[in-house]
Amino acid sequence: GEDVEQSLFLSVREGDSSVINCTYTDSSSTYLYWYKQEPGAGLQLLTYIFSNMDMKQDQRLTVLLNKKDKHLSLRIADTQTGDSAIYFCAEGGGGNKLTFGTGTQLKVEL
Amino acid sequence: GAGVSQSPSNKVTEKGKDVELRCDPISGHTALYWYRQSLGQGLEFLIYFQGNSAPDKSGLPSDRFSAERTGGSVSTLTIQRTQQEDSAVYLCASSSWTSRGQPQHFGDGTRLSIL
Numbered sequence: 461g462e463d464v465e466q467s468l469f470l471s472v473r474e475g476d477s478s479v480i481n482c483t484y485t486d487s488s489s490t491y492l493y494w495y496k497q498e499p500g501a502g503l504q505l506l507t508y509i510f511s512n513m514d515m516k517q518d519q520r521l522t523v524l525l526n527k528k529d530k531h532l533s534l535r536i537a538d539t540q541t542g543d544s545a546i547y548f549c550a551e552g553g554g555g556n557k558l559t560f561g562t563g564t565q566l567k568v569e570l
Numbered sequence: 571g572a573g574v575s576q577s578p579s580n581k582v583t584e585k586g587k588d589v590e591l592r593c594d595p596i597s598g599h600t601a602l603y604w605y606r607q608s609l610g611q612g613l614e615f616l617i618y619f620q621g622n623s624a625p626d627k628s629g630l631p632s633d634r635f636s637a638e639r640t641g642g643s644v645s646t647l648t649i650q651r652t653q654q655e656d657s658a659v660y661l662c663a664s665s666s667w668t669s670r671g672q673p674q675h676f677g678d679g680t681r682l683s684i685l
Binding site: 500501549562 | 677
Protein backbone atom coordinates (compact mmCIF):
# COMPACT_ATOMS: atom_id res chain seq x y z
CA GLY A 461 0.00 0.00 0.00
CA GLU A 462 0.91 3.64 -0.05
CA ASP A 463 3.27 4.96 2.58
CA VAL A 464 4.75 8.41 2.99
CA GLU A 465 7.53 9.09 5.48
CA GLN A 466 9.02 12.25 6.90
CA SER A 467 11.38 13.07 9.73
CA LEU A 468 9.52 14.44 12.73
CA PHE A 469 11.52 17.53 13.67
CA LEU A 470 13.79 20.15 12.11
CA SER A 471 15.34 23.12 13.84
CA VAL A 472 17.02 25.96 11.96
CA ARG A 473 18.25 29.47 12.65
CA GLU A 474 16.40 32.44 11.22
CA GLY A 475 17.84 33.40 7.84
CA ASP A 476 19.18 29.90 7.10
CA SER A 477 17.68 27.53 4.54
CA SER A 478 15.44 24.69 5.69
CA VAL A 479 15.23 21.40 3.84
CA ILE A 480 12.35 19.06 4.65
CA ASN A 481 12.53 15.58 3.18
CA CYS A 482 9.88 13.04 2.28
CA THR A 483 9.91 9.55 0.80
CA TYR A 484 6.95 7.76 -0.71
CA THR A 485 6.30 4.27 -1.98
CA ASP A 486 3.48 4.52 -4.51
CA SER A 487 5.11 4.49 -7.94
CA SER A 488 1.80 5.48 -9.54
CA SER A 489 1.81 8.83 -7.72
CA THR A 490 1.18 11.50 -10.28
CA TYR A 491 1.21 14.58 -8.08
CA LEU A 492 3.07 15.38 -4.88
CA TYR A 493 2.07 18.18 -2.56
CA TRP A 494 3.43 20.22 0.31
CA TYR A 495 1.06 21.61 2.93
CA LYS A 496 1.75 23.81 5.97
CA GLN A 497 -0.22 23.60 9.20
CA GLU A 498 -0.04 26.24 11.91
CA PRO A 499 -1.43 25.57 15.41
CA GLY A 500 -5.23 25.33 15.46
CA ALA A 501 -5.51 25.80 11.72
CA GLY A 502 -6.20 23.61 8.73
CA LEU A 503 -3.76 22.70 5.99
CA GLN A 504 -2.48 25.47 3.74
CA LEU A 505 -1.39 24.37 0.28
CA LEU A 506 2.16 25.58 -0.35
CA THR A 507 3.06 24.03 -3.67
CA TYR A 508 2.76 20.88 -5.73
CA ILE A 509 4.70 19.14 -8.45
CA PHE A 510 3.75 16.78 -11.24
CA SER A 511 5.71 13.55 -11.23
CA ASN A 512 7.31 14.18 -14.62
CA MET A 513 9.06 17.27 -13.26
CA ASP A 514 12.35 17.36 -11.37
CA MET A 515 12.10 20.77 -9.81
CA LYS A 516 9.67 23.57 -9.16
CA GLN A 517 10.50 26.98 -7.72
CA ASP A 518 8.02 29.40 -6.22
CA GLN A 519 9.51 32.45 -4.51
CA ARG A 520 11.33 31.16 -1.39
CA LEU A 521 10.19 27.58 -1.97
CA THR A 522 12.01 25.01 -4.09
CA VAL A 523 10.67 21.50 -4.56
CA LEU A 524 12.99 18.76 -5.79
CA LEU A 525 11.71 15.38 -6.94
CA ASN A 526 13.83 12.29 -7.46
CA LYS A 527 11.34 9.90 -8.97
CA LYS A 528 13.79 7.02 -9.19
CA ASP A 529 14.38 7.11 -5.43
CA LYS A 530 10.81 8.29 -4.67
CA HIS A 531 12.27 11.20 -2.71
CA LEU A 532 10.74 14.66 -2.45
CA SER A 533 12.19 17.68 -0.69
CA LEU A 534 11.03 21.18 0.16
CA ARG A 535 13.65 23.89 0.56
CA ILE A 536 12.66 27.15 2.23
CA ALA A 537 15.18 29.91 1.61
CA ASP A 538 15.81 32.64 4.20
CA THR A 539 13.66 30.89 6.81
CA GLN A 540 11.67 33.24 9.04
CA THR A 541 10.00 32.75 12.43
CA GLY A 542 6.65 32.83 10.62
CA ASP A 543 7.69 29.65 8.84
CA SER A 544 7.51 27.72 12.12
CA ALA A 545 4.78 25.14 11.57
CA ILE A 546 4.22 21.49 10.69
CA TYR A 547 4.88 20.63 7.05
CA PHE A 548 3.16 17.68 5.41
CA CYS A 549 4.02 16.06 2.15
CA ALA A 550 1.25 14.18 0.41
CA GLU A 551 0.96 12.03 -2.64
CA GLY A 552 -2.04 11.59 -4.90
CA GLY A 553 -2.08 8.95 -7.56
CA GLY A 554 -4.40 6.03 -7.51
CA GLY A 555 -7.81 7.48 -6.83
CA ASN A 556 -8.48 10.97 -5.61
CA LYS A 557 -7.52 10.78 -1.98
CA LEU A 558 -4.26 12.14 -0.65
CA THR A 559 -1.93 10.04 1.44
CA PHE A 560 -0.08 12.20 3.93
CA GLY A 561 3.23 11.84 5.68
CA THR A 562 3.53 12.13 9.44
CA GLY A 563 4.46 15.80 9.21
CA THR A 564 7.74 17.58 10.04
CA GLN A 565 7.68 20.15 12.80
CA LEU A 566 9.89 23.07 11.77
CA LYS A 567 11.19 25.27 14.55
CA VAL A 568 12.91 28.51 13.61
CA GLU A 569 15.20 29.95 16.25
CA LEU A 570 16.42 33.52 16.48
CA GLY B 571 -17.19 31.96 0.00
CA ALA B 572 -13.49 32.57 -0.37
CA GLY B 573 -12.38 29.36 1.27
CA VAL B 574 -13.64 26.08 2.67
CA SER B 575 -15.82 26.72 5.69
CA GLN B 576 -16.41 24.16 8.44
CA SER B 577 -18.75 24.30 11.41
CA PRO B 578 -18.71 24.07 14.29
CA SER B 579 -15.06 24.85 14.88
CA ASN B 580 -15.19 22.98 18.19
CA LYS B 581 -17.61 20.38 19.46
CA VAL B 582 -17.64 18.72 22.87
CA THR B 583 -20.14 15.94 23.42
CA GLU B 584 -20.78 12.97 25.64
CA LYS B 585 -20.01 9.44 24.62
CA GLY B 586 -22.98 7.83 22.92
CA LYS B 587 -24.39 11.02 21.42
CA ASP B 588 -24.68 11.65 17.68
CA VAL B 589 -22.82 14.57 16.07
CA GLU B 590 -23.08 16.32 12.71
CA LEU B 591 -20.19 18.20 11.17
CA ARG B 592 -20.72 20.57 8.28
CA CYS B 593 -18.52 21.54 5.36
CA ASP B 594 -19.16 24.32 2.86
CA PRO B 595 -16.70 23.97 -0.05
CA ILE B 596 -15.22 26.64 -2.26
CA SER B 597 -17.87 27.82 -4.70
CA GLY B 598 -17.72 25.86 -7.94
CA HIS B 599 -15.62 23.02 -6.56
CA THR B 600 -17.19 19.73 -7.54
CA ALA B 601 -14.96 17.42 -5.49
CA LEU B 602 -15.18 17.31 -1.69
CA TYR B 603 -13.13 15.26 0.74
CA TRP B 604 -13.25 14.45 4.45
CA TYR B 605 -10.13 13.59 6.43
CA ARG B 606 -9.50 12.95 10.10
CA GLN B 607 -6.42 14.09 12.01
CA SER B 608 -5.62 12.44 15.30
CA LEU B 609 -2.49 12.11 17.42
CA GLY B 610 -2.13 8.40 17.02
CA GLN B 611 -3.12 8.02 13.37
CA GLY B 612 -2.01 11.22 11.67
CA LEU B 613 -4.06 12.40 8.69
CA GLU B 614 -6.46 9.78 7.36
CA PHE B 615 -8.76 9.89 4.36
CA LEU B 616 -12.41 9.19 5.16
CA ILE B 617 -14.59 9.77 2.09
CA TYR B 618 -14.63 11.58 -1.26
CA PHE B 619 -17.56 13.12 -3.14
CA GLN B 620 -17.76 13.98 -6.80
CA GLY B 621 -20.92 16.01 -7.07
CA ASN B 622 -23.44 14.34 -4.78
CA SER B 623 -22.13 10.81 -5.16
CA ALA B 624 -19.38 9.18 -3.12
CA PRO B 625 -17.19 6.97 -5.33
CA ASP B 626 -14.78 6.27 -2.48
CA LYS B 627 -15.95 5.65 1.09
CA SER B 628 -13.08 3.35 1.89
CA GLY B 629 -11.75 5.40 4.80
CA LEU B 630 -14.90 5.48 6.92
CA PRO B 631 -13.81 3.61 10.07
CA SER B 632 -17.14 1.98 10.94
CA ASP B 633 -20.83 1.99 10.08
CA ARG B 634 -21.32 4.64 12.76
CA PHE B 635 -19.84 7.11 10.26
CA SER B 636 -21.81 8.41 7.31
CA ALA B 637 -21.69 11.43 5.04
CA GLU B 638 -23.88 13.06 2.47
CA ARG B 639 -23.67 15.92 0.07
CA THR B 640 -26.61 17.79 -1.36
CA GLY B 641 -26.89 20.16 -4.31
CA GLY B 642 -23.27 19.49 -5.16
CA SER B 643 -22.29 21.85 -2.39
CA VAL B 644 -22.60 21.47 1.40
CA SER B 645 -21.64 18.16 2.99
CA THR B 646 -22.39 16.79 6.44
CA LEU B 647 -20.42 14.08 8.21
CA THR B 648 -22.47 12.27 10.85
CA ILE B 649 -21.05 10.15 13.64
CA GLN B 650 -23.59 8.08 15.54
CA ARG B 651 -23.15 6.78 19.07
CA THR B 652 -19.83 8.56 19.46
CA GLN B 653 -16.92 6.83 21.18
CA GLN B 654 -13.87 8.36 22.82
CA GLU B 655 -11.67 7.16 19.98
CA ASP B 656 -13.67 9.43 17.64
CA SER B 657 -12.00 12.44 19.28
CA ALA B 658 -9.99 14.12 16.53
CA VAL B 659 -9.91 17.08 14.18
CA TYR B 660 -12.15 16.49 11.16
CA LEU B 661 -10.90 18.30 8.08
CA CYS B 662 -12.79 18.98 4.90
CA ALA B 663 -11.20 19.84 1.56
CA SER B 664 -12.48 20.70 -1.89
CA SER B 665 -11.03 20.83 -5.37
CA SER B 666 -12.16 21.71 -8.84
CA TRP B 667 -12.36 18.62 -10.94
CA THR B 668 -11.21 19.65 -14.36
CA SER B 669 -8.34 17.21 -14.48
CA ARG B 670 -6.47 14.86 -12.24
CA GLY B 671 -4.20 16.42 -9.70
CA GLN B 672 -6.20 19.53 -8.96
CA PRO B 673 -4.96 20.54 -5.49
CA GLN B 674 -7.20 20.15 -2.50
CA HIS B 675 -7.92 23.23 -0.38
CA PHE B 676 -8.67 22.65 3.28
CA GLY B 677 -10.90 24.25 5.86
CA ASP B 678 -9.77 24.91 9.43
CA GLY B 679 -11.44 21.76 10.70
CA THR B 680 -13.81 20.79 13.47
CA ARG B 681 -12.14 19.77 16.71
CA LEU B 682 -14.32 17.01 18.19
CA SER B 683 -13.90 15.98 21.81
CA ILE B 684 -15.84 13.03 23.23
CA LEU B 685 -16.10 13.01 27.00
